[in-house]
Amino acid sequence: MGSTEATDLDERKAAILRAVVEEYVETAEPVGSQRVAGSRKLGVSSATVRNDMTVLEREGYITQPYTSAGRIPTDLGYRYFVDHFTSEGALRIAQRRAVAEFFESAHRALEDLLHETSQLLSRVTDHTAMVVGPQPEVAQVRGVQLVTLHPGVVLAVAVLSNGAVEKYTLELPDVLDEAQVGAAASALEGLWNGCAFNELPEPPPSGDEAIDRLAYAVRAAFGELVAERPMEMLYVGGTSRLIAEHESFATAESAAHLLELLEHQVVVVSLVRNLLDQGVNVSIGSENEIEELRDCAIVLAPYRVEGEFAGTVGVLGPTRMDYRRTIGAVAVVSQQLGRLLTRVD
Amino acid sequence: MGSTEATDLDERKAAILRAVVEEYVETAEPVGSQRVAGSRKLGVSSATVRNDMTVLEREGYITQPYTSAGRIPTDLGYRYFVDHFTSEGALRIAQRRAVAEFFESAHRALEDLLHETSQLLSRVTDHTAMVVGPQPEVAQVRGVQLVTLHPGVVLAVAVLSNGAVEKYTLELPDVLDEAQVGAAASALEGLWNGCAFNELPEPPPSGDEAIDRLAYAVRAAFGELVAERPMEMLYVGGTSRLIAEHESFATAESAAHLLELLEHQVVVVSLVRNLLDQGVNVSIGSENEIEELRDCAIVLAPYRVEGEFAGTVGVLGPTRMDYRRTIGAVAVVSQQLGRLLTRVD
């Protein structure tokens, strides 16, 4: 790749590219040379801008929707913009205050908190927001409880060190009395306390066959939970923004595809994880491998709990978005969320 | 209201109305007199159909989008159709089998089950589906557990008789050891076992002040949960269908409004509850009080667990929908869901 010259733009060309991006993000219309020359303090004429623009187009940063129209940024153009002009995030005061207020008053259960965080982030950015919960695999068992709901039906509950609660409804061949269930529960609790939830040891035989069957069934159930689920929960907020932004997308159907995509937790969670594993925080348009995201940009930031990577917050919007504002908002929210969870959790 | 003549249509007019509804639902185009006379075995000419149609229009069952176009059903027309021509639901074999298969293999935790049920119903009906979970207020406490996550931070967990688990993270002024927490837990468990979750008695003083503070905090936390949440959980599946149907809606923005509406659990849950309290199973267009639902129809069916009303499943789509198929699907799913929950729960 000719990335050496790709990342090198002389100062004026960079300024022009920046102007094109900013104007286009604001107006949604192709921006012409006069607009750039006029509204910016470049001190050069539109003809000069035109010359530079042809170069920028040849280099792949901007493009024309059709011959002799204004220019719009390409994905590469947005990329350059993000890499060079978004160093410090710009959040409006009102938004910064909204975030502060939210994390001032927030507590509740973890799930609710994450859910509401996604709605907050959506409000602040005006885009659809995603929050990926902490990975429960690292969590340890802190408590095990077995409750008989009906004769022959037992609910197994495991409380984890990160505040999550896992449960499974078991139907048993045997009908056990309270004492037996209690015995199984305390046996499992003693055995599993402190263990990682994804590596629960098998319960040893106790002598009572029915109890052993129950204990074994509980382990199998929890094992199934671990195996089946991608486990990190996904919370999506502000899906309605996807439609409000539909003008920015190619077709109206693409918005429908996006919505559908967002309903598949597994896909989204692994997508986010992949990006972050590669150290990517902003993924723009064709940089995404998923077809449906070709018109979209994703802005991510991990949050840390007690210094450890815990989960991710992010935003999904059209490539034509205000990257500075969005990146700033995502950064602040991820940071505050981590702080809150570190304090409370 | 002139409801006496409104519900009385002579046989041929009723057949014509039915034809208009069915054709319009299928083709999405205003249907003319020739189409009705030709494709139906009415045995009358288009002129006769035209005469009847003017009457049907005067009575408010159908309308013209503009002078001298075909007719489309009004909300009243759909209402007549629903009340007279949907007695037995018509489900295609493939769909019936999909439902059967789903409920054959389904188990998992209650939340997952309801969530997946909403997705199933959406797939089967091709519309957005809603599932309102059982009201947790009626559930009784079956187990209480307190787990120390960190020093000074305790997670309170209550297991309910319907298989739900409520939890709350508490920050305490005191740092309690395991024995104290355990004492509080067993005290609360003994006190609350069998009590309704929304009417937990206050814990009596035990002698140990720290334990009492903890017990009292737990009760306050659970009380807050009951008070704050509308509690019945709402699961929405297939939101992407809303956009696929956007042609049926007036504007594209209306779809965005709908999505936003669906994100407000409280509103939707109480809407559903209101409708059902009035014995309404199908609400069409202007029958809805909420402005955003003017172009929508809602089809609902309650499901029963052990004979008791438990929750609701439903579908949200454009007024121009196949009511027979939708009503059939909603009925089958609600019935099967109730059956499954009665068996397992």
Add this chain to the structure above:
DNA sequence: CGTTGGCACTCGGTAGAATCGAGTGCTAAC
């Protein structure tokens, strides 16, 4: 009297033509 064929009329949708104007590329002058 209900039903039917005939007929003039309406009006949204489509296609084509004309026009407008923002913006470009190029060239020559500074």
Add this chain to the structure above:
DNA sequence: GTTAGCACTCGATTCTACCGAGTGCCAACG
């Protein structure tokens, strides 16, 4: 290297003409 000037391009907009499905009405029919 920069700028003014100019011919050219092409999407967007407007206007016109026209088509045709469908209606309302009327007179004739069984």
